[in-house]
Amino acid sequence: MTVQLLIELTVVVLAIFVGFEVISKVPTTLHTPLMSATNAIHGIVVVGAILVSGAAAPLGPIVSVVIVTLATINVVGGFAVTERMLKMFKPRVRPNADRGTEKK
Numbered sequence: 001m002t003v004q005l006l007i008e009l010t011v012v013v014l015a016i017f018v019g020f021e022v023i024s025k026v027p028t029t030l031h032t033p034l035m036s037a038t039n040a041i042h043g044i045v046v047v048g049a050i051l052v053s054g055a056a057a058p059l060g061p062i063v064s065v066v067i068v069t070l071a072t073i074n075v076v077g078g079f080a081v082t083e084r085m086l087k088m089f090k091p092r093v094r095p096n097a098d099r100g101t102e103k104k
Contacts, residue, residue: 039078046071 026034049067 039075039082042071042075042078046075 046068049064049071052064
């Protein structure tokens with residue numbers, strides 16, 4: 001292992017720990033807006049992967065297709081989760097029988 005690789009692995013491990021600590025402290029009321037922001041960032045990742053695929057080495061197109069596929073799945077899944085969370089805040093409509101529409 002080279003020193004550069006060891007430094008990069010250290011940065012990745014520290015980023016994982018810091019990211020976990022930051023996200024675990026987020027209140028639930030802010031979770032939905034953060035999910036939307038994360039979806040926007042992953043949309044940028046998809047565009048970046050498409051741009052990189054054009055100027056890549058021999059394995060570049062294969063790796064780019066994998067990256068674009070995974071990022072797209074992440075974006076779609078993130079929007080699905082955000083939509084589901086937003087539905088939790090909508091009031092539920094009760095059927096007529098539960099509203100007390102009995103005849104007196």
